[in-house]
Amino acid sequence: MNDRWTPHATVATVIEKDGQFLMVEEISGGQRVINQPAGHIEQGETILEAARRETLEETGWTAEPQQLIGLYTYTAPSNGVTYHRYCFAAKAIEEVKDATLDDGIIGPRWMTIEELRNSPNLRSQMVLTCIEDYLSGKQFPLDLITEHP
Known part of the structure; x- marks a missing residue:
């Protein structure tokens, strides 16, 4: 039996446009929750590819990562x-009309920071922490990440 601890590697994007953030309303544990576009990195995929893919699959928006906020x-x-x-x-690059969203996704929502700070149904504490870090200017160049083939 393998008792090795295996954390799940995930990505998320913080996308701000006109003072609002692109969020995802989804069902998790039978509850409606708010999350960033986020999900697991798939085998054979780079971290940036995963961020682009998850944003599209969960919001219907194409997006391009600009900076690393944090780990x-x-x-x-x-x-x-x-x-x-x-x-x-x-x-945010472009909204893809009639995009097929992942199972469990209700849809994208543009929300202000005040709405997020007052939301009782954030999926985890990471949601607001990532946005607050973004707003405080925590941004690092993407070349901080090195991926070997």
Whole structure:
């Protein structure tokens, strides 16, 4: 039996446009929650490819990561899984009309920071932490990440 601890590698994007943030309303654990566009990095995919893909699959928007905001860890009390999140500041490029969104996604929502700070249904504490870090200017060049083939 393998008792090795295996955290889940994930990505998320913070996308601001006209004073609002592109968020995802989704179902998690039977509840409606708000999250950044976020998800798991798939095998054979680079971290930046995952960030682009997850943003499109969850919001219907193409986006381009511009800066790394930070690296975050979170252990979900619901399942005990630890998530390692690479969070990026990204630029919204284009909304894809009639995009097919992932299962469990209700749809994209543009929200102000005040709405997010007052929201009782953020998926995890990482949601607001990533946005607050972005607003405080925590942004690092993408070449901070090195991926070997």
